[in-house]
Amino acid sequence: MIYLDYNATTPTDQRVIKAMLPYFHDISANPSSIHNAGQKARQAVESARATLAKMLKCQTDEIYFTSGGTESDNIAVKGTAFAGGKRKKIVTSAIEHHAVLTTCEYMHKFGFEIVKVPVDQYGIVDLNVLEKEVDDDTLLVSVMHANNEIGTLQPIREVSKITQRHGAIFHTDAVQTVGKMPIDIPSMGIDMLSLSGHKFYGPKGVGALVVRKGMRFDPLSHGGHHEQRKRAGTENVPGIVGLGKTCEIAIDEMDAEEKRLRKLRDRLWQGISTKVSELKLNGHPEKRLANTLNFSVKYIEGESMLLQLNMNDIGASSGSACTSGSLEASHVLLAMGVPHDMAHGSLRFSLGRFNTETDIDKVISVFPGIVEKLRAISPLYKPSITGMHKE
Amino acid sequence: MIYLDYNATTPTDQRVIKAMLPYFHDISANPSSIHNAGQKARQAVESARATLAKMLKCQTDEIYFTSGGTESDNIAVKGTAFAGGKRKKIVTSAIEHHAVLTTCEYMHKFGFEIVKVPVDQYGIVDLNVLEKEVDDDTLLVSVMHANNEIGTLQPIREVSKITQRHGAIFHTDAVQTVGKMPIDIPSMGIDMLSLSGHKFYGPKGVGALVVRKGMRFDPLSHGGHHEQRKRAGTENVPGIVGLGKTCEIAIDEMDAEEKRLRKLRDRLWQGISTKVSELKLNGHPEKRLANTLNFSVKYIEGESMLLQLNMNDIGASSGSACTSGSLEASHVLLAMGVPHDMAHGSLRFSLGRFNTETDIDKVISVFPGIVEKLRAISPLYKPSITGMHKE
Amino acid sequence: MQYSQKVMDHFMNPRNVGEMQDADGTGTCGNPVCGDLMTFYVRIEPRTDELEKARICEIRFKTFGCGAAIAVASMASEMAKGKTLSQVIDLSRNDVTDGLDGLPPVKMHCSNLGVQAIHEAIKDYLTKIGRQDLAEKIRGCPKEEH
Amino acid sequence: MQYSQKVMDHFMNPRNVGEMQDADGTGTCGNPVCGDLMTFYVRIEPRTDELEKARICEIRFKTFGCGAAIAVASMASEMAKGKTLSQVIDLSRNDVTDGLDGLPPVKMHCSNLGVQAIHEAIKDYLTKIGRQDLAEKIRGCPKEEH
């Protein structure tokens, strides 16, 4: 299969698997145990923590290991909200991942006011609205670094500055950027940051929340005295070791990889958009993850394209409701003002480490036929009667 | 190292590692993706779920995968509490794992009354008190199946009956029993059950919460539509596959293993207690996990014994405060009425799959010397002046 | 999404796709907001109002929608073809789903659209031949698409 | 728990362990409830009340406690031995911790017990020789062990 769904998840790098392997059986004790076996596990965990800190330019004791991006996001939102204080407003954006969005909405139940700041046609948060909404009652501002569906990058520094002016906490979901582009937590003014291993060639089921010193938050899971008493549960040692190795590799390779993927992605869009009519690029043309291409195909629906691609051994994803088990189209595309039918007709190709030019050219050669076939059976597409449809 | 700390964590079985390996790289897509790669991952997850259901005699859709025992316990307590309803009382036992105990205590903040039912000298919950405390205002009763420190087994069926009489929900933390002894969720009257992979030769960072159909609970982590929308986050596919394999092995081997370990453990206690004076067995002599031996050594402290054992390449654990980073001795031993100094002087040997008679005999031969050495420097031990001390 | 082989077969090779310029009845259910839209065209023979006699002798459809929607439309068209109107009115979503060897739970809503749109086409036919009274008795698309 | 090599050395081979039947001063800090208890015995020479002259010429201890507690007692005993009372009174927990190349954060409370119990033994000595006034100026064990 030509895998073009790296934003959904990535295969674990073989070097990462190799680094993890000894920690399943040979060095498998509990890092909280005082015997030598436990201490070896402890050292491995702390050394991974140091690598993460190095990559993100933060302190080691600012890193809390979690089970993934979703848990990190939930800790950031619920943890800060439950930690108390007088502020009762949470400001987020309309295009957050559900791990932030649904979590914020859930906090309504606990008396918090939730404000979702709108985005422009490219999916960039409206800083004017943000500026107006963030006030001295605002506890938390959560705006993601890059959107997973469209890849659009947010103006993190500006959001942080507005947040700081009102003494609120700034959280960013950086699940899609960590390991793909440089991040400098202090200079970007980030108070809390979520990341997830499996989005950049690390293992699934492990992530981290970075919390700058001095921030108060309640644990999401209570229990033993792990992770500075802020995240209970026996440490997933192989997972954490794997995450450390993942970061080590990313530090070395991300720049070159970024350039390579941008070229491949642009080749893909170039190839497809010259061959297929009536496409619409979703997301910002430049301020966008180098590996992400999202566009809508007029008159046809996303899942049916995915199935056809799948029959051609190409794996991608769609912002169509039909793939998510709900009737709603992608909240991200709708928030950007994409009409419902075009939102249902969206496709996301997200590229990664194992893609080659040959992969891309295969997609370019196969895709037009798929569109043609599906448009032929679409009641919305009537070229014979109306000629070329326009927007 | 002679590892005798299996209740803290177990090495992952080589067969489990082997089962997991293909799911890191080769079959590594997101189970929510509709392409073939995603569907292969989905099938692996669902097949693991079926194995768990088989082991626990429950339905497949009653199983929710989590990141471990702590998370499962937290979902059970917080999820039920936050789901709403009029009932405002949570009844638990004084000897629960911190993942239950601290979590219950935390719920006080949200207006819940928490009652910790005391235990007898063997660590068995007082059913009379439980009977009195569980009432029509009780939302949840959480009593563990076997205690991790002393191994004592709780009268689950009786607790369940009392709970049911008042229409409350019965949760049991079975982290220490799943895979070690047979569990039949319906016939034991369990509504919710927590388990954790790394306690029975599965991977760390994966566990499950079993919830009988019809029980309402709020997710602990909100986000995508995973696990019937009750536990968001990209599935830890290799971990889940590993957990499935772990259960498969347990189904086959647990009976024979239980007998073998009981013999080894009794040999250990027999050997130590005939050679060392003034020991006290902690936990119930019979109603106890087959692999767990906990006792207190008068006049000396646990961690110092652990360090000496460690110098002899033996790994064990202790209920002493000194190992946990708090000044309090084990809440379990104190709840059983063990005096503070004896609680500080407790040791836990927990046996497992890779222990042999040779291991046990080594411990028996080394241990008396360690006790002698430490007693010689203890101000509490004065055999020369008072002769043999008595309780 | 686990689709049966039947679903995939109908999705990849949908039967009776197309339009019909001079259809006796046409029916459309769904809308692009929900991500599914189906239009059916039927030709009736004999063109009578006797539901037991009039048959769907030709049927065509077009679909905007997911794999399930396309397969459902194709399967429904096959099931309706050659049957009397009375038989077609008795067709249910379950018949279509069963014909496809089942659908994933999240896709069940698609299975309704197929028969609904065909029923809508029959209503259209009956209305056109002056039998609003009969047409009204048939349920076509639901008023509100959620 | 990551102990330094020095800690492990003192733990495995504690110096000056034992009791003293006719000690000039004894001091006990800690209690078994907290898991740490130390008793120090000191012999003073010359047995004067001049803090600059009187020296701890012999010292013994017994400890109930964790590895850190035992190592701390051993290190503190070595540091105090041969020193004048004035010098010993100036000894702090940090001196002991530094002498041991540090202790894990959770063990820092142990490091206090060592000097405190020796100070307590000096208080006892000064009291016995009739200098309560001097004894009162020295801080021994804290009133309440948490």
Ligand SMILES: Cc1ncc(COP(=O)(O)O)c(C=O)c1O
């Ligand atoms: C932007 C973003 N945030 C959060 C998540 C959730 O991360 P995880 O799947 O590790 O829970 C994802 C991916 O699913 C994501 O893309």
Ligand SMILES: Cc1ncc(COP(=O)(O)O)c(C=O)c1O
């Ligand atoms: C009885 C019991 N409950 C819960 C837990 C927590 O499980 P985990 O470490 O998988 O979070 C443990 C072990 O740590 C335990 O022994």
